[in-house]
Amino acid sequence: MAASSNRIMLGPLVAAIDQGTSSTRFLVFNAKTAELLSHHQVEIKQSFPKEGWVEEDPKEILQSVYECMDRTCEKLTQLNIDISNIKAIGVTNQRETTLVWDKETGEPLYNAIVWLDLRTQSTVERLINKTPGRNKNHLKTGLPISTYFSAVKLRWLMDNVEKVHEAVLSHRAMFGTVDSWLIWCLTGGKKGGVHCTDVTNASRTMLFNIHTMDWDPELCKYFDIPMEILPKVRSSSEIYGLMKSGPLTGVPISGCLGDQSAALVGQMCFKDGQAKNTYGTGCFLLKNVGTKGSVAIAGAVVRWLKDNLGIIQTSTELEELAADVGTSYGCYFVPAFSGLYAPYWEPSARGIICGLTQFTNRSHLAFAALEAVCFQTREILDAMNQDSGIHLSQLQVDGGMTSNRLLMQLQADILCIPVVKPSMPETTALGAAMAAGAAEGVSVWSLNPEDLTEVTSEKFEPQINPEGKGI
DSSP states (O other), X not given: OHHHHHGGGOOOEEEEEEEOSXXXXXXXXXXXXXXXXXXEEEEOOOBOSSTTOXXXXXXXXXXXXXXXXXXXXXXXXXXXXXXXXXXXXXXXEOSSOEEEEETTTOOBSSOEEOTTOOTTHHHHHHHHHTSGGGOTTOSTTSSXXXXXXXXXXXHHHHHHOHHHHHHHHTTOEEEEEHHHHHHHHHXXXXXXXXXXXXXXXXXXXXXXXXXXXXXXXXXXXXXXXXXXXXXXXXXXXXXXXXXXXXXXXXXEEEEEEEHHHHHHHHTTOOSTTOEEEEESSSEEEEETTSOEEEESOSHHHHHHHHHTSOSOSSHHHHHHHHHHHSSOTTOEEEOXXXXXXXXXXXXXXXXXXXXXXXXXXXXXXXXXXXXXXHHHHHHHHHHHHHHHSOOOSOEEEXXXXXXXXHHHHHHHHHHTSOEEEESSOOXXXXXXXXXXXXXXXXXXXXXOGGGSOXXXXXXXXXXXXXXXXXX
């Protein structure tokens, strides 16, 4: 128990709520060393009411946050760590996922429509048809008109869910992405909860003007969405409100970042031209020039191979199968289960597996699945390099799939640049904690480059001749 007794004098701690597509986690970090002290994780159920529809229960999401918070605080107490040293809480979340709730009752008016959901395709087509030249890139949001983003999901809810329609008309409706729902509930809910979001989440709604850094009246008119239901846009690092219940009552919530922006901070990508790729349910590549790219399906391809085809029992088995053959033997897999996102933005695309022969087996398919993730990342990186004029010298990575060493080596080979994986993989939560701890009025985490802890990492060097790759 020597380690725990040493830890009693840890100084300030900062916590992070990491609410992702497939799970919720609560993590506590040492503000001086960035060491992860304890955490707890709870899986989130997804429902698929119709083909292409993906929903989650907002109450289950909120309950999972409280459960993770309670369990983590219990673990810290068992380690002899005083939870009163937690000076701030940051929130990071799955982006674009859309919720509407009643501000008088505090009740959600429908399930959360998840970012992957495709039900709004007809809404998207109708909107594109009314733009000059049917240009999906017409809006000043920096985003193409796509099923991915929140405005079309909100429009669908207003058009198709009577409870939502009525609440909007009677001025009781509140819209938010997951961050807004959580912050509102945690700071009091119907009894004075703070209705806000941050710029990184607002920028993914298609209602946010990236030049004025606020909601845009013209965009709201274009989507016919009343501005009164929108949360107030705040910075990513400031005190929004105080926790109103649970073991951390009174602790300020002072950081908020969409999960991919949080990972960019957690990976310390503060300089122009630095980039990170998160391998989660999807793949999300962000570069510090303001250009963003997302691949809809990455880790979800593993779940599909496991649950739908039954060719693997666990995600680790995928790596073993692929390593057995070391090649896809000409088999190619395009896992466009929810259309193709960046750089194509083609929602009607569907997945294909081609190049099959009598020789092809499940090991080749496993290898092709890993290659698919890498090739999609390569396409986005090429587009970013072209747009920004800053060519990447290495790619920093995080997310669940980075434990797959074969995938990391394949990615380095396909990109022809080193892939760098931090030894502490929780960079998304770390980014939210850093923002919370650095907020004015908290100021327990310094973001000065000379004060930042050097993160230890593993580097995967390309082992292939770029000329021989043929990309």
